[in-house]
Amino acid sequence: MSRLRLRGLGVELGGATVVDALDLDCPAGSVVGLLGPNGSGKSTVLRTVYRALRPTSGAVLVDDEDVLSDLDARAHARLVAAMTQDQGPGFDFTVLEVVSTGRVPHQSSLARESRTDRDLVAGALARVGMAALAGRSFAELSGGEKQRVLLARALVQQPRVLVLDEPTNHLDVATQLALLELVRGLGVTVLAALHDLNLAATYCDAVHLLHDGVVVASGTPDDVLTEERIAAVFGVAAHRSRHPTTGRLHLSFSPLPSPFHPGVPL
Amino acid sequence: MDLPPPVAGLAPARVTGSVAPAPSAPARDVAAADRSARRRYRRLLLTLLVASPVVLVLAAGAGAVPIPPADVLAVLRAHLLGGPVGEPVVDQIIWQVRVPRVLLAFVVGAALAVAGAVLQAVVRNPLAEPYVLGVSAGASLAAVAVLTLGGLTSGTALASLGVPGAAFLGALATLVAVVALGRRAGRLDPARLLLAGVALSYLLQAATSWLQLRSAPNQLAAVLFWLLGTVGGADWGDLALPTAVLVLATTWLVLQGRSLNALLAGDDVAASLGVAADRVRLQLLVVAAALTAVVISVAGGVGFVGLVAPHCVRLLVGPEHRRLLPATALLGGAFLVLADLVGRLVAAPLELPLNVVTAVAGVPFFLVLLRRSTRIPGGGA
Numbered sequence: 001m002s003r004l005r006l007r008g009l010g011v012e013l014g015g016a017t018v019v020d021a022l023d024l025d026c027p028a029g030s031v032v033g034l035l036g037p038n039g040s041g042k043s044t045v046l047r048t049v050y051r052a053l054r055p056t057s058g059a060v061l062v063d064d065e066d067v068l069s070d071l072d073a074r075a076h077a078r079l080v081a082a083m084t085q086d087q088g089p090g091f092d093f094t095v096l097e098v099v100s101t102g103r104v105p106h107q108s109s110l111a112r113e114s115r116t117d118r119d120l121v122a123g124a125l126a127r128v129g130m131a132a133l134a135g136r137s138f139a140e141l142s143g144g145e146k147q148r149v150l151l152a153r154a155l156v157q158q159p160r161v162l163v164l165d166e167p168t169n170h171l172d173v174a175t176q177l178a179l180l181e182l183v184r185g186l187g188v189t190v191l192a193a194l195h196d197l198n199l200a201a202t203y204c205d206a207v208h209l210l211h212d213g214v215v216v217a218s219g220t221p222d223d224v225l226t227e228e229r230i231a232a233v234f235g236v237a238a239h240r241s242r243h244p245t246t247g248r249l250h251l252s253f254s255p256l257p258s259p260f261h262p263g264v265p266l
Numbered sequence: 267m268d269l270p271p272p273v274a275g276l277a278p279a280r281v282t283g284s285v286a287p288a289p290s291a292p293a294r295d296v297a298a299a300d301r302s303a304r305r306r307y308r309r310l311l312l313t314l315l316v317a318s319p320v321v322l323v324l325a326a327g328a329g330a331v332p333i334p335p336a337d338v339l340a341v342l343r344a345h346l347l348g349g350p351v352g353e354p355v356v357d358q359i360i361w362q363v364r365v366p367r368v369l370l371a372f373v374v375g376a377a378l379a380v381a382g383a384v385l386q387a388v389v390r391n392p393l394a395e396p397y398v399l400g401v402s403a404g405a406s407l408a409a410v411a412v413l414t415l416g417g418l419t420s421g422t423a424l425a426s427l428g429v430p431g432a433a434f435l436g437a438l439a440t441l442v443a444v445v446a447l448g449r450r451a452g453r454l455d456p457a458r459l460l461l462a463g464v465a466l467s468y469l470l471q472a473a474t475s476w477l478q479l480r481s482a483p484n485q486l487a488a489v490l491f492w493l494l495g496t497v498g499g500a501d502w503g504d505l506a507l508p509t510a511v512l513v514l515a516t517t518w519l520v521l522q523g524r525s526l527n528a529l530l531a532g533d534d535v536a537a538s539l540g541v542a543a544d545r546v547r548l549q550l551l552v553v554a555a556a557l558t559a560v561v562i563s564v565a566g567g568v569g570f571v572g573l574v575a576p577h578c579v580r581l582l583v584g585p586e587h588r589r590l591l592p593a594t595a596l597l598g599g600a601f602l603v604l605a606d607l608v609g610r611l612v613a614a615p616l617e618l619p620l621n622v623v624t625a626v627a628g629v630p631f632f633l634v635l636l637r638r639s640t641r642i643p644g645g646g647a
Binding site: 014047050051052072073074075076077078080081082084086091092093094095096097098101102104105107109110118121122125126131132134135154157163 | 291292293295296297298299300302303386387392451521522523524525527528530531532533534535537538539540541542580584585586
């Protein structure tokens with residue numbers, strides 16, 4: 001298990017500072033949530049971690065290795081895998097082909113699929129419950145099935161750090177819970193951008209609250225997700241309570257009075 | 267308690283039938299899917315490997331002087347393995363005229379088909395083809411300029427290039443312009459590349475039309491024929507360069523097959539898989555453009571095969587590039603040999619340009635395949 005740290009991360013896109021001097025720590029084996037409203041820089045931070053974006057300053061460290069400057073793209077991809085918001089390939093790949101792509105950082109261009117490659121792919125498909133659909137066209141799957149396949153692709157990369165960008169988007173309630181349950185059971189270090197604060201409160205060991213590219217609070221969900229902070233960052237009124245069965249933090253929301261029409265809810 | 271009670275785990279999705287899966291069922295399912303994909307691919311490749319030589323021999327035998335396949339084979343045997351050369355006239359027709367012609371048709375078809383498959387991945391668009399990036403329009407303009415302004419420019423550098431040389435340079439110049447226009451924030455943007463290519467194509471085509479309008483009637487036939495594609499008049503000397511480029515480029519591209527697969531999943535996903543999308547895209551673009559430029563410069567603007575051959579193969583064995591590219595090369599090659607054959611036969615002694623045949627014969631075939639297939643070439647989610 002590996003520890004992921006971001007040190008002084010800064011990203012400028014088109015001249016605008018999107019992320020500024022960001023520090024973030026994910027202890028080995030923990031599931032860490034990155035929270036914040038749309039446009040707060042969550043995806044930007046994640047994209048630097050899986051090398052889709054070069055930060056303007058700062059470093060991404062896996063254990064003590066600076067993965068952006070010390071490793072090439074392939075070596076980086078053997079340490080860090082991502083499940084992004086892309087909805088898979090544009091052409092009509094089978095489930096098996098999509099998952100097999102996860103082995104790319106481990107394969108030389110001359111080599112054929114090895115026994116290990118095949119075993120890992122079969123194992124990952126079994127783990128996400130998609131083995132029976134291995135020969136099916138990826139494009140014809142439901143949203144939840146696609147997410148499982150994309151998770152399997154990330155798993156066969158054998159990463160030490162797994163990055164998830166809104167993994168529960170467009171999924172029904174049961175699939176959301178099952179997916180995060182599965183992720184928690186993987187035993188890898190996870191950094192996930194989440195919109196659903198209750199899911200974050202349930203499944204994350206720690207969360208970082210992002211606002212305009214800056215971390216405004218870090219810690220356990222219980223400590224970070226106060227009613228004041230949620231009002232300031234998300235612009236909604238939050239009401240804290242305890243989940244009746246899990247005992248964990250549970251949030252309910254209502255609109256704050258509109259800044260345009262005081263006294264009238266948005 | 268730290269965590270909620272376990273939620274029912276991910277049940278196997280949509281397993282058909284009511285039989286409870288045995289413990290090793292997932293591994294068996296995956297292996298079965300793998301095997302069936304391999305079998306499908308082997309069957310297609312074998313078919314194409316058998317069909318291609320057959321088509322080449324039949325095409326070499328057909329023409330104004332029909333020569334039976336056995337005699338074609340005898341001539342080939344005499345030249346390749348040594349032995350008695352038969353009737354000199356037959357030998358002349360087969361070895362000096364028809365064999366270079368059918369081989370060139372094969373190489374041109376294969377190169378355009380491979381270039382099309384690669385460009386569809388590079389710009390991530392099923393409508394892409396070798397001409398969409400303006401490469402062909404640039405080659406055509408330069409070729410037509412030499413054909414029509416030949417008299418005016420005689421003695422200049424342009425004239426000394428000849429039509430193939432000018433076409434090649436025109437193609438490369440266009441590629442450089444499209445890549446320059448397709449960059450945004452230091453990265454090659456697929457949508458921008460596509461739009462820059464299409465826009466530039468229109469501009470170059472306008473210039474070509476203008477040259478055609480002001481060309482002499484006796485030049486016009488040559489210009490039109492070149493624009494519509496032909497492998498007529500091919501000799502052995504025309505074959506060496508396109509063949510070498512085709513073999514080298516296709517080998518390299520097959521080795522990049524995994525990167526091409528990753529690229530199709532999007533730039534972010536490619537990055538997360540250790541594939542630097544931007545660098546790979548530029549390399550692929552240059553190789554595909556070189557393939558296109560080399561064959562356009564000898565055969566003119568042959569359309570359609572680069573769009574359709576890759577899709578036909580995708581419909582049969584899927585878009586995995588290490589399978590797609592070799593099969594696409596063979597299919598594109600065989601298809602263009604047949605197109606050339608039809609063009610020589612239907613209106614004999616007149617020859618139809620390749621473009622006319624590829625469109626008339628290819629479109630219905632493609633539409634039938636499209637309707638019968640469950641796979642979608644664009645694979646829209």
